Amino acid sequence: MGNIFSISLSLDPIITRCWDCATGQASYICNLEDNLHALQAEIAGLKELRSDLMSRVRIAEDEQQLKRLNQVEGCCSTHPSSSIKFGKQIAKKLQEVKDQKENGDFSDVASKPPLPSATERPSEPTVGLESNFNKVWSCLQKEQVGVSGIYGLGGVGKTTLLNQINNKFHDTTHDYHVIWAVASQDRPIERVQDQIAERIGLSNEGWKSKSLDEKAEDIFKRGLPLPTQENGSKVIFTTRRLDVCCQMQPNMDNNIRVECLPPGEAFKLFEEKVGSKTLRMHPDICKLAEAVVEECAGLPLALITIGRAMASKKSPREWEYAIEVLRQSAASVLLGVGKEMYPKLKFSYDCLPDERFRSCFLYCSLYSEDHHIVKDELVDCWIGEGLLDEHATLSSARNQGHFIIGSLIDACLLEKGHYNYGVKMHDVIRDMTLWIAGESEKEKFFVKSGVQLKEQPNAKKWEEVTRMSLMDNQIENLTKILECPNLQTLFLGRNDLKVIMDDFFNSLPMLRVLDLSYNKHLKELPVGIAKLVSLEHLNLLGTGIRKLPVELKALAKLKYLNLEWTVI
Missing domain, CATH: 3.80.10.10 (Ribonuclease Inhibitor)
Known part of the structure; x- marks a missing residue:
């Protein structure tokens, strides 16, 4: 009694497949050496092709400012764990190499990268610029306005405001391509053209040899026309001088003046930099701080730099001395940023720990206006000049240099650059620094x-x-x-x-x-x-x-x- 289940199965197909598999695997091993030699020959030919290709790519990238195509990227190899696996990979790679040589089309090795709409710029939260921001942004939305100016005293926050406008374009959807260029009285028009050319991909070896007119024509052809209501192009600029604004935009309704901060907002900015804890160290300090803020006349740059300098002052006598120094240096009404203002800003310089810090700071004014100063290069110059202490090792000397840079940033005498490895100097601070050096007996x-x-x-x-x-x-x-x-x-x-x-x-x-x-x-x-x-x-x-x-x-x-x- 039981169930009997029978099944008929032919073994011939199984044996045949096993044999095919075994002989196939054996062929990978037997042909391994021949395939390796063949692959080496094919790779040698491919390397020659790749060398020629990469030469063309380098020319396209370095001289023509182009970006390589994805099809130009090469392939990589792997390391096998067994002869059979290796043999398979060699045979496969050999076929891939042949296919790549036969089918690879490198008539075009690069294409122009898409132009980013705007490049984000470093910008910190601000006090008192909100209404000015809204005015500028509203003006940019008007179709009939092609040119707008932002004007005001040096250090009043014009560049900060323009940074915020730039970043607004960066963070929102729009049809504009934003180009940032720096112009000044000692920066000729050619430098401005070069900045624009680099932004829109025109800068190459041939660009430098062109005349001003030829460069202007190239920029115009690339799609940067003079602003009109029809093309929708816009120009917005900052200047300290009202007459420059009038030359660029005669209709003063389309120009925005950035004023110094009113007392309330000035004190708020000063408190932010000096720290509320310091202001509460003694009952008299808060009242003395109001006198310091009054001497700063609402100029944000002065409020920031002097606020930082006073952050470590914990006694009323220190604050009284600061007020005395500030009152001796300028009138209470700020008429302009020049020699009248420099002594106020110089107070932060005078508050640096010692002469070593001050000499290192003055050294930064040797670099060009708006120059991105690489920290390591700056420190190495300080070492060569003998501005730092004697150290047993180069590493120790460089550490001291970076400590001084950090202290100068904390004092708002230097600003962080676009990247962590660099710093820059505000143009008003740089002017003040050159003024100090000019007044010095030894420098x-x-x-x-x-x-x-x-x-x-x-x-x-x-x-x-x-x-x-x-x-x-x-x-x-x-x-x-x-x-x-x-x-x-x-x-x-x-x-x-x-x-x-x-x-x-x-x-x-x-x-x-x-x-x-x-x-x-x-x-x-x-x-x-x-x-x-x-x-x-x-x-x-x-x-x-x-x-x-x-x-x-x-x-x-x-x-x-x-x-x-x-x-x-």
């Missing part, structure tokens, strides 16, 4: 950076100059001896230097820091560099230097030599 600066110089400048009393900056110009040749026996720092970076005559350095016995960076046409150093017997810091970053002269061995004190991005 004599000669700063002509970013003013489109094409040859060596002339100056009176060269013998008094201790630091000189000619960076960001178009100087091609240095053919006159620089008679500066007390010069310690010389910035010549970002020029078009081609020739430095042998005797140029003859009268610079005290020079400690020499920056020649980003002079890509400078192919060699003069033998006269041996005369720089005090030189400690030599920056050749991004130059065309191909070899160093043997005379360099005479520089016994040289501690820093930057050869990054050179062919040496």
Whole structure:
């Protein structure tokens, strides 16, 4: 009694499939060596193709400002864990290589990247600018308004307001492409054109050789017409001067004046920077703080910088002294930002811990207006100048330099740059700093950076100059001896230097820091560099230097030599 279940199954198909599988696996092993040789030959040919391709890609990216296509990206290989698996992969890769060589179409290696509508700019929460923001934004919405100006005193918050407008475009949906450019009295129109060209993808090797008119024509053709009601283009700008506003936009209804803050909002901003805890340290401090705010006359920059300086002052006597200093430096009514205002801003400079901090701060004014200063480069210059303490290690010295930078940022004398590795200086603070250096008995600066110089400048009393900056110009040749026996720092970076005559350095016995960076046409150093017997810091970053002269061995004190991005 039971159930009997029978099944008939032919074994022939199973045996056949097993045999096919075994012989197939064996073929991967047997043909492994032949496939490897074939793959190596195919890869060699593909590498040649890739080398030619990447050369074209580099030209497209570096010179034409284009972005490579996805199909240009290469493929990667893997590491097998067994001979059978490896054999399969080799055979597969061999076929892929053949297919890629036969089917790859690289007639186009790059395309223009899409133009972002707006680039977000750093901007902190503000006090008292809300109504001005609404006025500016409302004005931009009017179809009949093509040009608008924002004007007011230096340090009153014009750039902060424009940053907020820019970021409003960044955060909302719209049809505009926003282009940010910096213009100033010592920044020629060509620099503005270059900023616009870089933003819209026109900047390349050929751009630099074009005339002003040719550059203007290229920008116009690219789709940046003069503002009209028909094309909807807009221009908004900031200036300290009313007459500039009138020239750009005669209808004053379309220009917005940014006023100094009224007392209530001024005190609110000051309290934010000084800290409510400090104001409550003593019953008298709050009343004294009102007097300090009154002396700042509602200027946001003064409120911020002096507020930071007073954040650590905990006794009424310290506050009374601050009021006394501020009242001696300027009238109670703010007529303009100039020598009347600088002493007020200088109070924050005077409150720095010691002379070392103050010297490091003054050094920052050697850089061009609105220049993004790389922290590490700045600290290395301070070390070369001997502005920092003596340290057992380079790392320790650099740590002190970054500590000083942090303190200057905390005091609102420096601002954080777009990225964490850089800082910048507000233009009013920079003007004040140059004024301090000009009034100093021991610090004599000669700063002509970013003013489109094409040859060596002339100056009176060269013998008094201790630091000189000619960076960001178009100087091609240095053919006159620089008679500066007390010069310690010389910035010549970002020029078009081609020739430095042998005797140029003859009268610079005290020079400690020499920056020649980003002079890509400078192919060699003069033998006269041996005369720089005090030189400690030599920056050749991004130059065309191909070899160093043997005379360099005479520089016994040289501690820093930057050869990054050179062919040496």
